[in-house]
Amino acid sequence: MRPLARAGAVLRWSALLVAAALFLLPFYLLVRNGLATREELTSPGWTILPAHPRWENFAAVFDDEDVPFGRSLLNSAVVAVLQTAGSLLLSSAAGYGMARIPYRHSGKVFAAVVATLLVPASVTFVPTFVMVSSLGWVSDLRGLVVPGMFGALNAVLFRQHFLEFPRELEDAGRVDGLGRWGVFRRIVLPNSTGFLAAVAAITFVGSWNAFLWPLVIAQDSDSWTVQVALSGLLTAQNPQLNLLFAAAAIAIAPIVLLFAVLQRQLVRGATESGAVTAR
Amino acid sequence: MKRRDARDFWLFVGPFLAGLVLFGYVPIGWSAYLSLFDARNTVTPEVFVGLDNYTAVLTNPAFTGSLLTFTGFAAGIVPLTFAAALGLALALERVRVARAFFRSVFFLPFACSSVVAALIWKTSLFSGVRSGLVNSALGLVGVDPIAWLGTADPPLYWVVLVTARLWLQVGFYVLLFLAALQRIPRQLYEAAWLDGAQPGWQVFRHVTWPQLRTTSAAVALLLLISAFQAFDEFYNLLGDARGYPPYARPPLVYLYYTALGSGGQDLGRGSAGAIVLALLVAGAALVQSRVLKIGRGG
Numbered sequence: 001m002r003p004l005a006r007a008g009a010v011l012r013w014s015a016l017l018v019a020a021a022l023f024l025l026p027f028y029l030l031v032r033n034g035l036a037t038r039e040e041l042t043s044p045g046w047t048i049l050p051a052h053p054r055w056e057n058f059a060a061v062f063d064d065e066d067v068p069f070g071r072s073l074l075n076s077a078v079v080a081v082l083q084t085a086g087s088l089l090l091s092s093a094a095g096y097g098m099a100r101i102p103y104r105h106s107g108k109v110f111a112a113v114v115a116t117l118l119v120p121a122s123v124t125f126v127p128t129f130v131m132v133s134s135l136g137w138v139s140d141l142r143g144l145v146v147p148g149m150f151g152a153l154n155a156v157l158f159r160q161h162f163l164e165f166p167r168e169l170e171d172a173g174r175v176d177g178l179g180r181w182g183v184f185r186r187i188v189l190p191n192s193t194g195f196l197a198a199v200a201a202i203t204f205v206g207s208w209n210a211f212l213w214p215l216v217i218a219q220d221s222d223s224w225t226v227q228v229a230l231s232g233l234l235t236a237q238n239p240q241l242n243l244l245f246a247a248a249a250i251a252i253a254p255i256v257l258l259f260a261v262l263q264r265q266l267v268r269g270a271t272e273s274g275a276v277t278a279r
Numbered sequence: 280m281k282r283r284d285a286r287d288f289w290l291f292v293g294p295f296l297a298g299l300v301l302f303g304y305v306p307i308g309w310s311a312y313l314s315l316f317d318a319r320n321t322v323t324p325e326v327f328v329g330l331d332n333y334t335a336v337l338t339n340p341a342f343t344g345s346l347l348t349f350t351g352f353a354a355g356i357v358p359l360t361f362a363a364a365l366g367l368a369l370a371l372e373r374v375r376v377a378r379a380f381f382r383s384v385f386f387l388p389f390a391c392s393s394v395v396a397a398l399i400w401k402t403s404l405f406s407g408v409r410s411g412l413v414n415s416a417l418g419l420v421g422v423d424p425i426a427w428l429g430t431a432d433p434p435l436y437w438v439v440l441v442t443a444r445l446w447l448q449v450g451f452y453v454l455l456f457l458a459a460l461q462r463i464p465r466q467l468y469e470a471a472w473l474d475g476a477q478p479g480w481q482v483f484r485h486v487t488w489p490q491l492r493t494t495s496a497a498v499a500l501l502l503l504i505s506a507f508q509a510f511d512e513f514y515n516l517l518g519d520a521r522g523y524p525p526y527a528r529p530p531l532v533y534l535y536y537t538a539l540g541s542g543g544q545d546l547g548r549g550s551a552g553a554i555v556l557a558l559l560v561a562g563a564a565l566v567q568s569r570v571l572k573i574g575r576g577g
Contacts, residue, residue: 008479012370019367020384026399026446027387029412033403044409044418090295097291103284109292116303118561122508122531126538126553127306130313130322130546150298180287209392211511212531216539227394234398237520241402248395255390263383267454270389274455274501 030252033245034058041241057246064233068221069247072229075218077254079144079225080207084200086149092196095158096184100170110159116152122212129216139220148207154199156276161195162188194265201262202269205255226251307557310550318547332551342552345533352529353506355441360502361495363449368456369483382457386450393447397515400443401428428516431526436517440527443512448505452498459494463487500567507560510535530556 033041035053062070098110121128128147137143165188173187189196214225224232230251233244259266309322314332316324336342371381388396404412407426414424428436463486471486472478488495510531517524523536534556538549 005478009373012373016367016370016374016381020381023384023388023446023450025412026391026396026404029399029403030395041403042408042410044415046410046412046415090298094292094295097288101284101288101291103288106288109296112304113296113299116299118564119307119557120504120508120560122510123556123560124303124307124310124553125531126534126546126549127310128302129539130309130550131302131306134322146298147302150295150302152299152303155295181290184291205390211392211394211514212535215514216535227392230392230394230398231515234394234401234515235518235520239402244398244402248398252391252395256387259383259387259390263386266389267382267386270386270451271454271458274451274497275458 030245030249033242034249035246036242038240038242054242057242058250061243061247061250064243066221066236067229067233068224069226069229071222072224072226073250075141075144075223076208076226076251078141079214080204082141082145083148083207084204086145087151087154087203088196088200090149091151091154091199092158092189092192093184094155095160096162096188098155098159099162099165101180113152113155117156121147121151125212125216128213132217137217139218139223141223143217144214144223144225148210148213151203153273153276154203157199157272158195160272160276161192165192194268197262198265198269198272201258201265202273205258205266208255307554310553313546314548314551314554316547318550319545322546324547328547332547333555335548336551336555341528341533341537342555345528345530348527349507349509349529352437352440352509353503355437356444356506357499357502359441360445360449360452361498363445364452364498365456365491365495367449367453368460369487371453371457372460382453385453388446388448389450391447393443393511394515396443396447397512400439401516405439405442431524434527436527439516440512443516444509447512448502452502455494455498456491459491460487463490496567500564504560504564507556507563 032049034057035055036047036050037054040047040050094113098106098113132138132143132147135143137146169187169191170183173183178186209227210225211227211231214228215231218224218228221229221232230244230248233239233247313322313324315327315329316332317326317328318324367385371378371385374381405427406412406414407424407429408414409418409424411424411427413427417423417425425435427439430436467486467490468482471482476482476485507529508531509529513527513529513532514523514535517527523532528536530552534549534552537552538544538546
């Protein structure tokens with residue numbers, strides 16, 4: 001190796017290692033603080049890890065009387081699962097229809113779908129709130145779940161994917177006497193499981209981590225998602241920090257687990273949605 | 280056959296489209312209507328006020344201030360995230376060993392919600408007391424504890440806001456750049472090498488950078504639009520039991536406190552604000568895509 005190239009490699013490796021350490025630092029803080037006592041968190045002088053890790057913190061977070069933390073976890077799980085399932089069902093069918101069914105207004109419909117991508121949903125939270133509150137869905141599971149099922153991004157992603165789906169497979173199904181719905185359900189979907197998993201994973205993470213809409217619509221503490229509950233604890237007077245960190249660690253655990261299992265799908269989902277928004 | 284096609288099309292697309300209309304188009308139309316009324320604490324207003332809500336929003340220093348806050352925030356976060364993402368992607372592209380490991384590490388914050396990040400940044404990393412991590416480190420070299428979030432002048436809270444968002448988001452853009460880097464044809468690099476281009480800057484300048492054009496433009500636009508929507512970190516980092524400080528309010532924070540704040544709901548003014556912001560962001564996206572198309576010569 002030439003000296004210059006070697007210097008470059010050293011530089012590159014040091015930069016990557018330093019960056020990786022900095023990126024992992026917040027996760028270390030999450031675990032360290034979640035296992036500490038209140039006093040350890042406020043005492044000057046940094047302790048790398050608490051002398052006696054307090055695993056009981058993780059149980060104590062469920063005892064808070066003002067913030068129903070267990071309930072909020074359950075709410076988040078229900079919302080994320082229903083939203084992901086609903087969005088996948090609706091937008092895969094819509095994407096297939098727009099990609100494959102010849103219809104003279106198809107172009108106009110697609111334009112109407114894409115147009116909503118121009119205005120991000122978070123910018124229109126006031127209009128959506130007006131709509132959803134007039135349906136009587138404030139502090140209601142339906143208000144949390146339903147509006148998020150109609151994101152245009154997933155429909156556009158599916159349309160793109162189905163445009164590139166091998167037609168021969170569909171033709172084979174048609175020869176076997178399947179109608180459009182049969183081809184879609186028995187041939188197209190089973191052969192798109194990788195893509196479905198990618199979209200599902202990215203939708204689930206987005207739904208679990210969503211904050212602004214749940215904050216707006218979940219006004220009773222019984223309907224809080226876990227993010228709203230954490231935010232309530234964080235912005236309260238004198239938060240009990242060690243428990244708050246334990247709660248936060250619990251809140252990100254499902255998604256970290258998802259990352260461990262579905263990393264490939266998540267990367268694919270993120271890359272494809274980035275590429276679509278980019279066009 | 281044509282009729283069957285039409286029926287099938289609506290069977291497949293209809294349910295999704297109905298929802299999109301009900302939760303996308305109708306609310307915006309309704310808001311446009313509300314924005315012309317005095318709609319305090321009601322969604323069925325009776326007092327028509329014409330464009331008064333728009334005048335009130337556009338001449339309100341809080342609104343114009345929120346656009347200024349966004350501009351300042353974007354001027355920091357967009358180039359910073361862009362450069363960090365590109366730099367990390369370029370470094371990753373060159374390493375063979377442990378590339379998957381590094382990619383996972385940079386992407387992992389994507390698993391973390393902005394609320395959890397705000398918790399870590401606010402009460403541990405950049406905590407204003409002596410026991411915060413950064414203040415502990417500064418203490419080793421004899422610097423007194425700094426109230427990172429409590430200091431408005433100089434506005435040190437920007438350090439906290441920008442680093443938190445950078446950590447949360449950069450991994451996503453690293454993925455986009457990595458994908459784009461891997462699409463660059465190898466022959467281009469071989470040709471550059473034959474032409475005697477120096478590896479490093481010259482190759483980057485004449486091969487890599489031009490090939491990344493589309494992705495770079497897209498990343499810049501995505502970053503800008505996402506900075507425009509910033510809410511979570513601001514709300515959780517700066518808000519506390521006493522409420523939200525009067526400064527550092529980007530558009531959505533402004534809108535949240537106008538439409539749904541503690542002083543009661545003002546949906547007329549909130550709707551006017553939402554319509555103005557929606558027009559701004561859609562306009563920016565349209566201008567950018569037009570510019571991109573012209574740039575591509577198409």
